[in-house]
Amino acid sequence: MKSKAIVVTSGKGGVGKTTTSANISAALAKTGEKIAVVDTDIGLRNLDVVMGLESRVVFDLIDVFEGRCKLNQALIRDKRVDSLFLLPASQTKDKTALSKRHMKAAVNALIEGGFDRVIIDSPAGIEDGFKTASAAADGAIVVVNPEISSVRDADRIIGLLEAQNIKEIKLIVNRIRPDMVQRGDMLGISDILDILGIKLIGIVPEDENVLISTNTGKLISLNDNSKLGAGIAFNNIAKRIHGEEVSYLELEAPQGFFSGIRKFFGGN
Amino acid sequence: MKIKGIRNGMMLSLEAADTVEVIENISEINDEVFASKVSIELLDKISWPIIEKLISCIKEANGELVEIKPSKIATKPRGETIVLERTIRSGAIIESTGSIIILGDVNSGAELIAEDDIFVIGTLRGLAHAGVNGNTKATVWSKQILSPQLRIADAVAQADGSQGDTSQAEIAFLHEGQIAIKAWK
Numbered sequence: 337m338k339s340k341a342i343v344v345t346s347g348k349g350g351v352g353k354t355t356t357s358a359n360i361s362a363a364l365a366k367t368g369e370k371i372a373v374v375d376t377d378i379g380l381r382n383l384d385v386v387m388g389l390e391s392r393v394v395f396d397l398i399d400v401f402e403g404r405c406k407l408n409q410a411l412i413r414d415k416r417v418d419s420l421f422l423l424p425a426s427q428t429k430d431k432t433a434l435s436k437r438h439m440k441a442a443v444n445a446l447i448e449g450g451f452d453r454v455i456i457d458s459p460a461g462i463e464d465g466f467k468t469a470s471a472a473a474d475g476a477i478v479v480v481n482p483e484i485s486s487v488r489d490a491d492r493i494i495g496l497l498e499a500q501n502i503k504e505i506k507l508i509v510n511r512i513r514p515d516m517v518q519r520g521d522m523l524g525i526s527d528i529l530d531i532l533g534i535k536l537i538g539i540v541p542e543d544e545n546v547l548i549s550t551n552t553g554k555l556i557s558l559n560d561n562s563k564l565g566a567g568i569a570f571n572n573i574a575k576r577i578h579g580e581e582v583s584y585l586e587l588e589a590p591q592g593f594f595s596g597i598r599k600f601f602g603g604n
Numbered sequence: 605m606k607i608k609g610i611r612n613g614m615m616l617s618l619e620a621a622d623t624v625e626v627i628e629n630i631s632e633i634n635d636e637v638f639a640s641k642v643s644i645e646l647l648d649k650i651s652w653p654i655i656e657k658l659i660s661c662i663k664e665a666n667g668e669l670v671e672i673k674p675s676k677i678a679t680k681p682r683g684e685t686i687v688l689e690r691t692i693r694s695g696a697i698i699e700s701t702g703s704i705i706i707l708g709d710v711n712s713g714a715e716l717i718a719e720d721d722i723f724v725i726g727t728l729r730g731l732a733h734a735g736v737n738g739n740t741k742a743t744v745w746s747k748q749i750l751s752p753q754l755r756i757a758d759a760v761a762q763a764d765g766s767q768g769d770t771s772q773a774e775i776a777f778l779h780e781g782q783i784a785i786k787a788w789k
Contacts, residue, residue: 462695484712488694491711495693531711531729533691 337537337577339475339504341443341454345497346479347489349460352510355550356479356540356570357457358386359557363574365420366558369452372411374442375425376469377459378434384424387414388553398426401438407445416558421451432464436471443472453577462496470497475504477537481511482523487531494534506537508573513542538573539584540566605630606647612670613641616658620648624657631661638665646675683719692716692730712752721745731755735778744776749785759783 344357354377361373375383378398384390395410400423407423414420423442426433446454458469470476476497480490490507497505509525516522529536543566549556557570572582605626606617614637631638638661646655655672662669683701694713698704703720714730716722721743722734728746733755735742740757754761754776761776761783772787 488711488713492694492713495695498693530727531709533709 337475337504337506337579339473340447340452341456341473342475342477342577343456343458343470343473343497343502344477344479345458345466345470345493346460346486347462347466347493348481348486351479351481351486352540352546353460353479354382354386354457355546356477356508356510357455358383359555359566359570360477360574360577361455362387362414362417362420362555363557363571364453364455364577365414365417366571367574367578368419369578370419370421370450371453371455372421372423372446372451373455373457374423374446375457376434376439376465377457378425378465379427379430380459381425381427383457384412384422385553386550387422387555389414389422389424390553393424396424396426397442398429398433400442401434407442407449416555434465434468436468439468440472462492466493466496470500470502473502475506476502477506477508478532478534479508479510480528480532482509482513482517482525482528484523487523487528491532494532505534506577507532507534508538508540509536510540511542512539537576538569540569540573543567607637610643613643613668614638615643615645617645617647618650618654618658620650622650622654624654627654627657627661631664635661635665638662638667641668641670643670643673645673649675685720686718691726694730710746718742732776734776740778742778745773745788747773749774749776754783754785756783 344353346353357373361371365371373383375381384393389412392412395405397410399405400407400410411421411423414422443454456469456473459465478490478493480486494505509528513522517524525539546556546566549559556567559567575582605619605622608615642662644658659669685703685705686698686700687705688698689707691708692698692706692710692714694711697715699717701719703722704716704718705723707725709726710716710724710728710730712729716730716732717736718734719737719739720735722732724746727748727750729750731751731753732744734744735757738757742756744754744756752763756776756778759778759781774785775788776783776785
């Protein structure tokens with residue numbers, strides 16, 4: 337992706353925005369990019385917990401905006417990958433404390449300050465929180481679960497992103513269960529792409545290790561070795577964002593599931 | 605024919621069902637309605653012999669023809685047709701006083717509202733309401749109609765869950781007050 341500031345969003349809550357933001361940020365940092373991941377879910381701060389950095393939060397995004405600290409003071413360097421930084425949200429303020437102008441200023445300052453990319457974790461919904469989070473973005477990753485309500489909300493979000501003139505919009509299908517798709521109990525990748533009409537950048541299988549790693553603050557994209565797991569999928573997404581051609585491997589799409597997505601990638 | 609008294613005399617409103625015989629009958633039974641200052645209003649497309657007959661009845665009754673108001677249907681300007689070449693996504697509402705043509709899909713949660721026809725050169729999953737101001741001739745055309753609900757004029761149809769032959773385009777129209785969908789050929 338050419339975009340330097342990428343907002344991760346979904347419309348619907350609970351589809352895996354924060355987990356995705358954390359994991360692709362870590363995986364991107366692993367490829368050598370200097371990454372800042374910004375939590376904009378003011379009042380419902382979670383990204384620091386998912387990344388295992390909760391204990392190190394001193395200042396947050398709102399402190400920067402309100403002049404209580406410098407931008408660099410609020411950034412937390414991840415000890416596991418030293419090119420990964422977190423800018424945490426405030427847990428005690430509400431979303432009105434965040435303005436589009438401040439957001440743009442912060443993201444521009446990060447990019448000018450030497451970050452290769454800024455990943456912005458958006459709050460759920462289509463109101464001010466989302467609008468502020470996406471205001472500074474030039475690209476977007478929409479996270480969708482293989483269920484009708486999530487697809488419909490993603491459709492709405494894509495419409496709003498297009499209206500904001502965000503050109504580069506990519507899709508991650510999260511929590512897919514190949515066995516259920518095969519039985520016809522779950523929407524398939526081709527069904528989702530058919531409705532949303534945007535380019536796919538990753539497929540993440542349902543994986544209980546995601547939950548385990550989230551609770552312990554260990555990022556699955558940094559730790560997971562299992563061949564069928566979400567960890568590999570997140571690393572592949574990072575490589576695709578970074579510009580590498582990574583084919584949709586059978587480990588992401590075992591069994592007959594693969595044949596379903598084949599036609600969308602010209603059989604690569 | 606509707607007859608009502610107005611300030612300057614009588615207002616005679618001709619409807620589609622009116623014929624020369626209807627006017628003859630009125631003039632035989634009660635020619636008083638023609639014996640004052642008379643305005644004629646055309647509520648539909650009315651053929652000339654009927655209007656001619658009415659004028660001659662007014663003359664016979666020594667009435668005075670004040671004015672003929674033209675048919676609103678004939679004079680109503682055609683609304684503009686909206687053509688959009690993109691996917692219409694959830695939350696979007698497209699409204700037109702004429703027809704709507706979408707070169708793309710219309711997704712679930714989007715709404716198209718047109719006074720005339722709706723054409724979707726893609727898959728229609730959202731709500732389409734054609735003929736919204738009572739145009740019962742309006743139709744909805746799509747490569748594939750998957751909407752849970754369609755509306756034409758005042759009629760509402762809910763999908764029964766069945767899916768027609770998806771290889772053929774479909775057209776929805778009003779048939780005896782009910783919305784029918786058939787393959788378009």
